[in-house]
Amino acid sequence: MPPQIISILGPPGSSKTTQSALLAQNFRLTHLNIGAILRAEANNSTSPWSSLIAANMAAGRIGPKEMSAEMLRVRIEKEGAGGDGDMFLSDGFPRRLDQASYFSTLVCPLTCLIVLECAQEILVQRLEERKRADDTRETICARIRTFEEDTREVVARFEEEGRVVRVASEGDVGEVFGRVVAGLEGVGVVLKRR
Numbered sequence: 001m002p003p004q005i006i007s008i009l010g011p012p013g014s015s016k017t018t019q020s021a022l023l024a025q026n027f028r029l030t031h032l033n034i035g036a037i038l039r040a041e042a043n044n045s046t047s048p049w050s051s052l053i054a055a056n057m058a059a060g061r062i063g064p065k066e067m068s069a070e071m072l073r074v075r076i077e078k079e080g081a082g083g084d085g086d087m088f089l090s091d092g093f094p095r096r097l098d099q100a101s102y103f104s105t106l107v108c109p110l111t112c113l114i115v116l117e118c119a120q121e122i123l124v125q126r127l128e129e130r131k132r133a134d135d136t137r138e139t140i141c142a143r144i145r146t147f148e149e150d151t152r153e154v155v156a157r158f159e160e161e162g163r164v165v166r167v168a169s170e171g172d173v174g175e176v177f178g179r180v181v182a183g184l185e186g187v188g189v190v191l192k193r194r
Contacts, residue, residue, distance in 0.1 A: 001086070002107075002108035003076060003080060003086050003087060003088055003107075003108060004086060004087045004088070004111045004189070005076070005087075005088045005089075005090055005107070005108065005110050005111055006029070006087070006088070006089050006090065006110070006111050006112055006113075006114060006184070006189065007089075007090045007093060007094060007110050007112070007113045007114065008020055008089060008090070008091050008092070008113075008114040008116065009092065009095065009113055009114070009115050009116070009151055009155070010115060010116030010117070010118070010147075010169060011116075011118070011123055011143070011144045011147040011148065012123065012127055012140065012143045012144060012147065013118065013122075013123035013124070013126040013127040013140070013144075014116040014117070014118045014123060014169045015116060015118075015169045015173065015176060016091055016092060016116060017033060017091060018173060019114075019116065019169070019173075019176060019177060019180055020033065020089050020091045022173070022177045022180075023089055023177075023180070023181075023191075024089065025194070026193065026194060027087075027191040027192060027193060027194060028087060028191075028192040028193070028194055029087040029088060029089050029191070030079045030080075030087070030088045030089070031088075031089050031091060032072060032075055032076070032079075032088055032089065032090050032091060032093075033091040033092065034068060034071075034072065034090065034091060034092040034093040035091070035092050037071050037072070037075065038053050038057070038063070038068070038071070039057075041053055041071060042054045042057060049063075049067050049071075052064075052067070053067070060142075060143070060146060062095055062096060062099075062150060065094075065096070065098050065099040065102040065103075066102065068093055068094075068099060069099065069102050069103040069106050069107070070106070072090065072093060072103065072107070073103075073106055073107050076088055076107060087191075087192075090110070094110070094154055095147070095150045095151050095154065096150055096151075096153065096154055097153040097154045097157055099154070100154050100157070100158075110158075110163075111163070111189060112158065112163040112164065112165055112184070112187050112189065113154070113155060113158045113163060113164050113165065114165045114167060114180060114183065114184070115151075115155055115164055115165065115166050115167070116167055116169040116176075117166055117167065117168055117169060118168070118169045118170050119170065120141070120144060122170055123140070123144060124137060124140050124141065124144075127140045128140070162187070163187065165180070165183035165184055165186065165187055166183070167179045167180050167183050
C-alpha cells in the first residue's frame, strides 16, 4: 500500500515548520522539510545537485521538479523502512503543479494540501522579529509574493478536487494546531496518536 503524503504550504512566516513539528510530535507521521533537505544537499560536496541548489537558493528560484521529487522519494523510502512508515508530511513541497504531477507519478499522489493563511502584516512582523540579515521588509514582501504566485495553480487544482485544508495561522500556536488537526480530520485523514 502506498504511503499517505500530506503537504503543508504557506508563505514565509506562516508557521509551517512549527505546525509540522507539532504534527510529528503528536502523531505517527514523518516530517520531511524540503528546505532542510535541499540545504543539506547543497552543502554535500559529492552531490550532483549541490551547485544547482546553491545557485537556485541564491536567486530565489525553485529547482527542477525531478530534483526535489527524487530527494523526497529517497527520504520516503529510507524513513518508511524503519520509522512511522505510512504517513509523511511534506513541508514546503510541492509549490508548483508540475512538481505535484511528477511526484504523483514517481512516488504516489498527495493525500491533501494544508494551506496556512495569514495576513501579510503579521507575516512581515514575525519575520522581522527573527532579525536575520535577509529579512528586510522589502525581501520579505517579495518572498511572500513569490510564494503566492508559485503555489496558486497547485492549490487551485487540489481545491477543485476537494483536497485542500485552509487554516488561519494567526493566533496562539496551540489554537492553530487544533485547526490543522480538525481540518485534516475533516477531509478524512486518519491521524494515529503517538
